[in-house]
Amino acid sequence: MKLHTKVDCANAPKKELIKNLTVQFVTYDLDTAMAFMDDNVVWTLVGDSPIAGKAQFKAELQKMSGNKATELTIHSIITHGKEAAVHGVMTMMDGNRYGFADFYEFTSAKGTKVKSITTYIIHKKNDSITG
Structure with missing residues (x-):
């Protein structure tokens, strides 16, 4: 899978965890x-x-x-206290593309x-929206 991200996770363990979880979820690892649940x-x-x-x-996933x-772009990860958020775009094996936002507690x-x-x-439905 291709991963695109500009998110700096250095010295940010929660950001790194959210990035890793996002990859694990979209690849069904x-x-x-x-x-971590x-x-x-x-x-x-x-x-x-x-x-x-x-x-x-797990059963639902x-x-x-x-x-x-097949491709994941993470635009941003934000963490604060007990909360975190990530948003981006994923391209699936069937060619469909989805914009997503996940909010974690x-x-x-x-x-x-x-x-x-x-x-x-x-x-x-098209690539006119980049976010």
Whole structure:
């Protein structure tokens, strides 16, 4: 997978974690990603019902795993306290492109376990929007 990012993660462990989790999610490296999820993690894909619990979250992602990303562009990662956000664009194996934004809440400011993720995603019908 091609990865494009200008995000500087030096001396920013939470930014590095969010970058790595984003790559793991779009390539469906779920076993690695799940190590950073709280057992009671809640994933809200905006427009759908929330998914509660690590096992349910992983199962839902596995349903999507047939269409991995071939290219990922991360535009920015912002962290503060117990929260983080990332946004970018991913191109999938089937050629579809999606703009996304993920908002993370950690169980503590240390940022080792993810308590919740809220995902906004939109299908990009053309390349006129770069963000």
